[in-house]
Amino acid sequence: MGTDGKVAEGVEMPFSWEDATKMYECMVRSSVYDVALSEMQRQGRITFYCTNHGEEAASTASGAAFEPQDMIWPQYRELGMFLWRGLTTESIVDCCMGNEGDEAKGRALPVHYMLPEANVQVVHAVLGTHIAQAPGAGYAYKLNGEDRCSVAYFGDGAASEGDALSALNYASVLKCQTVFVCRNNGYSISTPVSDQYAGDGIAARGAAFDIPTIRIDGNDVFAVYNGVKAARKHCVENKEPVLVELMTYRVGDHTTSDNSSAYRPEGEVESNIEEGKHPIDRFKLYLEANGRWDAEKEKALRKKAHTEIMTAMKAGENKKRANPTHMFTDMYDELPWHLKEQHDSMHAHIQNNRDKYNTKAYRDL
DSSP, X not given: OOTTSOOOTTOOXXXXXXXXXXXXXXXXXXXXXXXXXXXXXXXXXXXXXXXXXXXXXXXXXXXHHSOTTSEEEOOSSOHHHHHHHTOOHHHHHHHHHTBTTSTTTTOSOTTOOOBGGGTBOOOOSSTTTTTTTHHHHHHHHHHTTOSOOEEEEEETTGGGSHHHHHHHHHHHHHTOOEXXXXXXXXXXXXXXXXXXXXXXXXXXXXXXXXXXXXXXXXXOHHHHHHHHHHHHHHHHHHTSOEEEEEXXXXXXXXXXXOOGGGTSOTTHHHHTSSTTTSHHHHHHHHHHHTTSOOHHHHHHHHHHHHHHHHHHHHHHHTSOBOOXXXXXXXXXXXOOHHHHHHHHHHHHHHHHTGGGSOGGGBTTO
C-alpha cells in the first residue's frame, strides 16, 4: 500500500472488511489512549508512560496475523496487538496506575501489561530478557507437533542485547517454532541506528544465524499482515524460526522521561508524519477510497475512545492500591524464613507508624 492509500496492481485485501475495520479502530484507539495517558502522566496522575505513536500498524497488523493459540512475548510498544487480543481499557489504566485492579497487583511499572487468558505474556522491565524465553516455548511446540508458534517482539535497541543473539542462536540450532518480530523504529532511546550498528538493519542477523528472514514496510497494514502471516505459516509448517524486521518510525519520545527534541534533527518527526506516511493516515485513505470510512465515523470513534480512557481513569482513581503484602506473594509456595522476617518487619513498621502513612488508600491495611 502506497502513501496515497492505493495498493499495487493485483494486490487484494488479505482480510475481511470486518477485520479491516477492527484493525483501524485498534490503531486509532491506541493513538487516542496514548495522548490521554501521556497528559495524565504530566498531570501527576500516573508516574510513567510509553507511547506507540507511528508504530500502530506494526503492532496491530502483526498481532492480527498470528493465530489465537500462538504465545506472545511483548516488549512495551505493542498496544495495538494487546487491543486486538482483547485487553480492556480498564486493564490498561489499572496497570498504569498500579491499583488493586492491576493484574500485577501494583508490583510492575506502568505499561507492563499482560493478558494470559489470550496467550500474551507480561511485559518485561529488563530489556531483552523475554526474547530468550520465546524459543523455549517454540521448541516445546515443535516437539509436541502443535500448530502453534511462540512470538518475541522487540526493538532495534533490544536487538543489541546479548539475550537477543542467544535467542536467535538457540532457535536456529534447535529449529524452534518461533517468530521474532523486530520493530526497527530508528532509535534505541536517544541512540539512532547509525550509532547502533554498521549494517542496514537487523535482517542481516537472520542470515548469519541461518534463519529465514523478511523485511517489511512496518507502516503498511497490508504488507505487515501478509508478511507476518507468511512468516507464521513457514515457521509452523517447516518447524523452524523466522525473523521479521518491520521498518517503522518512532514518532513520540521514547517514554515520558525522554525529550527527543534534544537529539533528533529539526523537522525529522514532521517529515515522517506527512499525510500517507503515518500508518493511521495511510490505512484511513484506503478505507475512505473504498467507501468504508468517513469523517463522521472518524469523529465518533475518536470521541468514543477518549470517553473510554477518561471513564477508566476516573474509575481507576477510585480503586484502592493493592496490599503491600503482595510484595511477598506469587513467588514461593512457602515463604523462606528471610522473606518472612522482612514481611513481618514491614507490617510491624506500618502498624507502629500508621499516623505517618495513608493506610486508607490500601486494601485491607
